Amino acid sequence: MPHRHRPLHKSRQTTPAQPSRRGWLRTSAALLATLSASAALTLLPAGAAQAEDLRIGLAADVTSMDPHWNNAGPNNAIALHIFESLVFMDKNARYIPGLALSWKPIDATTWEIKLRPNVKWHDGSPFTSEDVKASLQRPEKLTNAPGSFTSYTKPIARIDTPDPLTVRLTMNVRNYANLANDLNSVPIMPKRIAATLNQTDFDSGKAMIGTGPFKFVRFARGSEIVMERNPDYWGPKPEWDRAVFRIITDSGARTSALLAGDVDVIESVPSADVAKLKKDARFRIEQQVSWRTIFWQMDQWRDDPPYVTDRAGKPLGKNPFKDARVRAAISHALNRDAIVSRIMEGLAVPASSIVSPQIFGHPGTKPDAYDPQRAKQLLAQAGYPNGFGLTLHATNNRYLNDAAVAQATASMLTRIGIQTKVETMPVAAYFTRARQGDFSFQMLGWGSAAADVALRSITGTPDPKTGYGTWNWGRYSNPQLDKLIETSLTTISSDKAREENARTAARFALADHAIIPSHSQLAMWAMRKGVRYEARTDEWSLAQFFHKE
DSSP: OOOOOOOOOOOSOSSOOOOOHHHHHHHHHHHHHHHHHHHHHHHSOTTOOOOOEEEEEESSOOOOSOTTTBOOHHHHHHHTTTSOOSEEEOTTSOEEESSEEEEEESSSSEEEEEEOTTOBOTTSOBOOHHHHHHHHHSGGGOTTOSBOOHHHHTTEEEEEEEETTEEEEEESSTTOOOHHHHHHHSOOOOHHHHTOOOHHHHHTSTTOOOSSSEEEEEEETTTEEEEEEOTTOSSOOOSOSEEEEEEOOSHHHHHHHHHTTSOSEEESOOHHHHHHHHHOTTEEEEEEEEEEEEEEEEOOSOSSOTTEEOTTSSBOSSOGGGSHHHHHHHHHHOOHHHIIIIISTTSEEEOSSSSOTTSBTOOOOOOOOOOHHHHHHHHHHTTOTTOEEEEEEEESSSSTTHHHHHHHHHHHHHHTTEEEEEEEEOHHHHHHHHHTTOOSEEEEEEEOSBHHHHHHHHTSOOBTTTTBTTTOTTOOOOHHHHHHHHHHHTOOSOHHHHHHHHHHHHHHHHHTTSSEEEEEEEEEEEEETTEEOOOOTTOOOOGGGOEEO
């Protein structure tokens, strides 16, 4: 902003005041600083690049810098700038080599991983197989983690390191077919850092030593994350000197920051602003269907779950969600087309499965038809001809239009006799309470590269021994589905055979209404001209893949 000068007032002095010695010193120091800066500029070689930041407005909060602490998308995306995984994923959710050059089975229970040579940690020490071993063993030690990574490490029975660039994994499941996904999902850190279980050491930067394209500078919780380019990165160097991630969970504020030039890019573009930004020549929008499906989980384990009442608001005394007919009624009550067209303003597709249509193992089914009369009949058959009372819970700053989706869903359920109230809250508080079992009907968004992988985490019977059900808040349990998931995850004969088994498991989960899918949102970025980015199905804003025009 321009400075506003105060009007000059006449001085009572008739002769100029003589500057003090202190004033002369300040003036001289300022002059020397100006001359030094000027000289430095003239000494720059012709064409030398000036320091340049990439400023990204993030839509969701990052709760920890520890890459193994909370298995949530915003945390995982930030971690990948510093801590890399053995297997990478391209923009279309296909696996490609990362810190591992290859991974292959050598018998029914053993996989051999060959590591990339000449990779250095940010402190200059060499990356070795011992670091991999320590990293894969670490999630099990984080017993209080709010979003455990153990579902990716439980299938490993033993880890051997025959040489610095070879890792052999003995699996406790024969013909385990999902190793690429697991190796993609667990960030790798130095062995000495893996011994650190203190979250403060990561948030302060003390433990932030990785192999990634950026180095840690600063983490201000709820505000900003700053990184600088790693000049010794083994892969293509980022085009930016620094990446500055600003936490802007309010949708309107995020767009305003882009329009004002305070950030160069925003993710999760508010639906109300898409048309305006598309018409503005100063900006571009990149988008594709996200791998994330938004769905509803229901308490299916307690006999008298919280927030479920009769029509008068008194405890119902039983759990209606244990009845598959009630779950089916809720699915038929959802007008998914209306949610997509009105609430999401066309920036989503109706969902019929736990994964979006382009993802490996999608069953190819259509969503349940919107049929309020059928829904009422199912409720009556289940013993609830007059419905019941319910409070649904959702985030209000995590998914695109999440609070509005919650309100629309509540209205649709009320229409079939389930008198529904809504309570929304910020994601940090919400995830903590949902994991503790505070709710009975709750929103979750999940992105995965394969249907069987998602089903394992979301609908598998919770079991710390197998790692199933790590995000199964409703504790749905069906041994038949568990078996179908296991069959798919151990089909190693061909990708085609495994995908058909994954589809079978997904169809079963859909028919039993283990969850209630709502929609799959679009992954969207808006950026100023001069910046390019290829939209990723995983929704992640990865600074190393933003380019200058």
